[in-house]
Amino acid sequence: MNFLVLLTIVLLIIAGHQLLRVIELSRGLKKTKEWHITDSDNNSMGKAMFAFMFVFFAFFIWQCMRWNERALPGAASIHGEKIDTLWDYNMYLCVFVFFVTNFFLFYFAYKYRGNKKTQATYFPHDNRLEMAWTIVPAIVLAFVIIFGLKYWNEITDTATDPNRVTIELYAKQFDWTARYTGKDGKLGLTDYRQIGGTNSVGQDTTDASGFDDLIVKNEFHIPVGREIEFKMRSRDVLHSAYMPHFRAQMNCVPGMITEFKFVPTKTTAQMRKDPYVIKMMAGINNQRAKFNKEPIEFDYLLLCNKICGASHYNMQMNLVVDTEADYKAWIAKQKAFKTVASK
Amino acid sequence: MATVTHKELEKDHLAHHDHVHDHDDHHETFVTKYIFSQDHKMISRQFLITAIVMAVVAMTMSIIFRMQLAWPGEKFAFINTLLGDKWAPEGILNPNMYLALVTIHGTIMVFFVLTGGLSGTFSNLLIPYQIGARDMASGFLNMLSYWFFFLSSAIMMASCFIDDGPASAGWTIYPPLSALPEAIPGSKLGMTMWLISMTIFVVSSLLGSLNYIVTIINLRTKGMTMTRLPLTIWAFLITAILGVLSFPVLVSCVLLLIMDRSFGTSFYLSDIYIGGRALDNVGGSPILFEHLFWFLGHPEVYIVLLPALGITSEVIATNSRKPIFGYRAMIGSMLAIGFLSFIVWGHHMFMTGMNPFLGSVFVFTTLLIAIPSAVKAFNYITTLWKGNIQYTPAMLFSIGLVSSFITGGVTGIILADSTLDINVHDTYFVVAHFHIVMGLSAIFGMFAGVYHWFPKLFLRMMNKKLGYVHFWLTFITAYGVFFPMHFLGLAGVPRRYYTNSNFPMFDNLVDINEIVTICAIIGALSQGVFLFNFFYSIFRGEKAPQNPWNSNTLEWTNPVAHIHGNWPGAIPHVERWAYDYSKPGAQKDFIPQTVPLQEGEHDGGGH
Numbered sequence: 026m027n028f029l030v031l032l033t034i035v036l037l038i039i040a041g042h043q044l045l046r047v048i049e050l051s052r053g054l055k056k057t058k059e060w061h062i063t064d065s066d067n068n069s070m071g072k073a074m075f076a077f078m079f080v081f082f083a084f085f086i087w088q089c090m091r092w093n094e095r096a097l098p099g100a101a102s103i104h105g106e107k108i109d110t111l112w113d114y115n116m117y118l119c120v121f122v123f124f125v126t127n128f129f130l131f132y133f134a135y136k137y138r139g140n141k142k143t144q145a146t147y148f149p150h151d152n153r154l155e156m157a158w159t160i161v162p163a164i165v166l167a168f169v170i171i172f173g174l175k176y177w178n179e180i181t182d183t184a185t186d187p188n189r190v191t192i193e194l195y196a197k198q199f200d201w202t203a204r205y206t207g208k209d210g211k212l213g214l215t216d217y218r219q220i221g222g223t224n225s226v227g228q229d230t231t232d233a234s235g236f237d238d239l240i241v242k243n244e245f246h247i248p249v250g251r252e253i254e255f256k257m258r259s260r261d262v263l264h265s266a267y268m269p270h271f272r273a274q275m276n277c278v279p280g281m282i283t284e285f286k287f288v289p290t291k292t293t294a295q296m297r298k299d300p301y302v303i304k305m306m307a308g309i310n311n312q313r314a315k316f317n318k319e320p321i322e323f324d325y326l327l328l329c330n331k332i333c334g335a336s337h338y339n340m341q342m343n344l345v346v347d348t349e350a351d352y353k354a355w356i357a358k359q360k361a362f363k364t365v366a367s368k
Numbered sequence: 369m370a371t372v373t374h375k376e377l378e379k380d381h382l383a384h385h386d387h388v389h390d391h392d393d394h395h396e397t398f399v400t401k402y403i404f405s406q407d408h409k410m411i412s413r414q415f416l417i418t419a420i421v422m423a424v425v426a427m428t429m430s431i432i433f434r435m436q437l438a439w440p441g442e443k444f445a446f447i448n449t450l451l452g453d454k455w456a457p458e459g460i461l462n463p464n465m466y467l468a469l470v471t472i473h474g475t476i477m478v479f480f481v482l483t484g485g486l487s488g489t490f491s492n493l494l495i496p497y498q499i500g501a502r503d504m505a506s507g508f509l510n511m512l513s514y515w516f517f518f519l520s521s522a523i524m525m526a527s528c529f530i531d532d533g534p535a536s537a538g539w540t541i542y543p544p545l546s547a548l549p550e551a552i553p554g555s556k557l558g559m560t561m562w563l564i565s566m567t568i569f570v571v572s573s574l575l576g577s578l579n580y581i582v583t584i585i586n587l588r589t590k591g592m593t594m595t596r597l598p599l600t601i602w603a604f605l606i607t608a609i610l611g612v613l614s615f616p617v618l619v620s621c622v623l624l625l626i627m628d629r630s631f632g633t634s635f636y637l638s639d640i641y642i643g644g645r646a647l648d649n650v651g652g653s654p655i656l657f658e659h660l661f662w663f664l665g666h667p668e669v670y671i672v673l674l675p676a677l678g679i680t681s682e683v684i685a686t687n688s689r690k691p692i693f694g695y696r697a698m699i700g701s702m703l704a705i706g707f708l709s710f711i712v713w714g715h716h717m718f719m720t721g722m723n724p725f726l727g728s729v730f731v732f733t734t735l736l737i738a739i740p741s742a743v744k745a746f747n748y749i750t751t752l753w754k755g756n757i758q759y760t761p762a763m764l765f766s767i768g769l770v771s772s773f774i775t776g777g778v779t780g781i782i783l784a785d786s787t788l789d790i791n792v793h794d795t796y797f798v799v800a801h802f803h804i805v806m807g808l809s810a811i812f813g814m815f816a817g818v819y820h821w822f823p824k825l826f827l828r829m830m831n832k833k834l835g836y837v838h839f840w841l842t843f844i845t846a847y848g849v850f851f852p853m854h855f856l857g858l859a860g861v862p863r864r865y866y867t868n869s870n871f872p873m874f875d876n877l878v879d880i881n882e883i884v885t886i887c888a889i890i891g892a893l894s895q896g897v898f899l900f901n902f903f904y905s906i907f908r909g910e911k912a913p914q915n916p917w918n919s920n921t922l923e924w925t926n927p928v929a930h931i932h933g934n935w936p937g938a939i940p941h942v943e944r945w946a947y948d949y950s951k952p953g954a955q956k957d958f959i960p961q962t963v964p965l966q967e968g969e970h971d972g973g974g975h
Contacts (some may be wrong), residue, residue: 059910062758062760067758070836073840085851093858095859095876097858108791112782122778123774130767133752134767138759145688146690146753151694159743162739166738169785177727177787181724217641261640265794267794267860267862276719276721280654312878332864337865339870341871
């Protein structure tokens with residue numbers, strides 16, 4: 026068997042070599058050199074460029090039509106809706122520039138494909154044109170910057186709502202822990218040297234304000250319509266708390282506390298009834314059926330979005346947005362740090 | 369050959385007494401000619417072939433991890449053959465090895481192919497040729513530059529064969545992941561080797577860049593003023609300056625990481641509990657690393673891109689048979705891009721916990737860079753307008769570059785906007801953006817350069833038809849790979865995930881991942897066409913004529929031979945700018961730079 030494979034390879038090499046010899050010999054007979062660019066080359070390549078443009082644009086439109094329904098559903102937070110609006114305007118701009126400039130590029134590539142008869146136009150520069158395409162982008166970008174920064178300042182401002190819920194997201198290889206403030210509204214101090222046993226997030230056991238803190242794993246709940254203030258910490262390496270449905274993300278940095286805040290606008294139950302989400306989930310469940318996996322319902326997720334090690338791809342936690350009443354009922358069932366620790 | 373060269377040089381010496389030359393060079397042995405060569409043309413070829421080998425390795429790595437992403441859990445015998453039972457038991461890729469492949473793929477492509485390969489090949493080849501110099505200012509430093517590059521490539525390659533695997537913290541090697549051997553196996557010996565390799569790489573880059581700068585400033589032939597330089601040389605000059613100013617910062621960044629890893633310091637480490645114990649390190653900050661890294665990392669993007677843009681300027685002008693439109697605006701925009709590239713690094717760090725106000729400053733500076741970039745794109749398009757376009761394979765790749773520069777560039781407007789970055793930061797949207805705008809543009813520029821200057825590199829011609837086949841397969845599959853990634857990003861898929869099928873959220877994206885991978889495989893295989901054409905043409909391609917593309921620049925004025933000292937007689941003098949194509953009143957559609965100005969003729973695009 027191996028011998029046959031070897032023989033085939035050897036024969037292929039010999040055949041290839043002979044073929045090349047034939048090509049090389051015939052090359053010597055021709056008057057024009059192989060590398061010489063003929064009018065017919067220019068003609069076919071110019072046309073191919075233009076044809077490519079149509080295929081390229083069609084591919085783009087096809088992707089938008091087919092895959093747009095797999096994009097994240099509309100934002101489930103107040104600031105996220107603003108981001109979505111801003112995103113749309115910026116995207117219109119990008120798509121416009123994409124189409125127009127690519128069109129001119131490929132159209133010119135086609136229109137001005139060379140031939141022996143014509144000569145190019147000597148056109149080394151034009152101050153007015155160059156001014157125009159310096160100033161127009163500058164003006165457009167000024168708007169992009171102004172609107173972008175306006176929202177950025179709002180979004181990254183510190184949380185001030187007195188009625189807010191403060192939650193710590195604690196990252197480690199390879200899971201998340203949520204810590205709630207408990208009744209006193211304050212997160213207890215932490216000391217990474219005290220990590221161990223049931224003190225998984227490294228609470229400072231001498232700080233009484235932490236005794237009522239609630240430690241939550243696997244799934245955490247937040248109430249709809251209230252400002253949620255997240256404080257992020259990490260135990261080991263960089264992680265990133267990414268909640269794509271809310272347009273929320275912030276890195277978790279060892280030795281630092283980072284922050285992000287948002288107001289959720291749709292409960293998990295509401296999302297499950299959203300027509301867009303129903304359609305998207307049907308797509309997911311169709312695909313799952315092909316792999317003999319059970320159908321699932323929509324859930325918000327907290328993902329890790331900064332490379333953190335071997336199981337980075339699986340570092341996630343379910344997030345449930347409740348009505349105020351459901352949230353209160355859920356939080357009442359959670360265990361305080363002191364009861365966890367004293368076990 | 370050697371004796372002729374010698375005689376010719378003698379003549380030249382008589383004519384130019386100020387020209388100092390080392391006569392011993394002419395008794396060349398195999399070692400001094402092919403290995404420790406100090407000749408810019410040989411060094412250029414050494415860089416190119418090393419980069420091609422590295423590119424094939426990095427591309428193969430990408431195919432392996434793309435197959436894992438499209439068909440997670442499938443068994444592929446060839447992956448097992450390549451990686452062995454430890455890293456791919458039964459042909460299923462190990463998650464640690466997945467991260468290692470992603471890391472080394474990025475490192476090789478960014479540094480070894482698109483920095484070392486692109487700048488190293490074409491700066492070396494074209495600077496002395498196009499400015500009219502006998503060689504680089506220092507042939508010896510130039511030789512060292514290549515051999516440091518080779519050494520660092522060898523160390524990077526060797527790190528792929530060690531027990532714990534190569535570095536696997538991503539090409540940006542953010543600590544603490546890269547600092548703590550407990551965090552990931554790749555942060556053991558593999559990371560040490562990565563750091564050593566990169567330090568040596570920076571030595572190579574600095575030696576090369578200093579040489580390029582000195583050569584361009586000092587060794588221009590008579591009449592070659594700065595505003596008569598071809599845009600390639602301007603691009604290489606600005607690239608070299610960026611390299612000299614930013615690469616040393618990478619060394620300091622790497623050095624501090626080495627200290628943290630091996631000598632117990634805490635520059636980047638604080639409050640860490642790992643492997644069942646609390647580390648003693650306090651007071652450091654990983655964000656410091658990110659600042660230092662991206663202070664190099666962002667100029668690096670332009671170190672990769674500018675040479676490609678320079679090459680494209682030259683190729684588009686020559687093959688449109690028109691002067692490049694807005695020569696001075698092109699120089700101005702490259703200078704602006706070069707300057708701005710130093711004050712935009714923070715846009716990589718919007719989500720790191722960096723002060724949001726600082727973030728807004730970087731939004732401003734980053735979006736400014738879109739202006740000179742737009743000017744460049746419009747100027748390329750206007751150069752095509754009313755041209756007489758000659759479709760060499762190089763021209764095809766140059767037009768491909770302009771397309772990818774636009775297509776990838778526009779999404780930069782989104783990512784530079786910190787508000788919009790929140791939700792796509794570190795997702796496939798970013799992967800799509802930088803692969804198209806930086807990866808594709810730069811590699812297309814490199815291909816354009818290889819096809820265009822192959823006659824100067826190897827004195828033979830590459831096969832045109834194979835070049836066409838190579839271009840179309842590459843161009844189509846490249847968009848097929850990277851365009852769909854935008855949609856993965858819009859669905860919220862984070863980058864560097866070993867599989868997207870471990871939890872249900874991304875189950876409906878399987879077919880997108882398959883399309884990407886299939887395009888990647890076809891794209892990778894079609895590089896075989898290039899490799900064959902390249903190596904075949906080196907030995908058996910048609911003999912090149914002196915000026916196959918009817919080009920104006922000086923490198924086409926010397927004979928079709930690799931002469932020590934580049935020109936057999938006196939160095940030609942330059943009488944005009946490089947872009948007198950199709951000038952009204954001229955007999956031919958090109959006027960080489962050595963032709964004196966006619967009476968009453970204006971130089972430099974005539975006002």
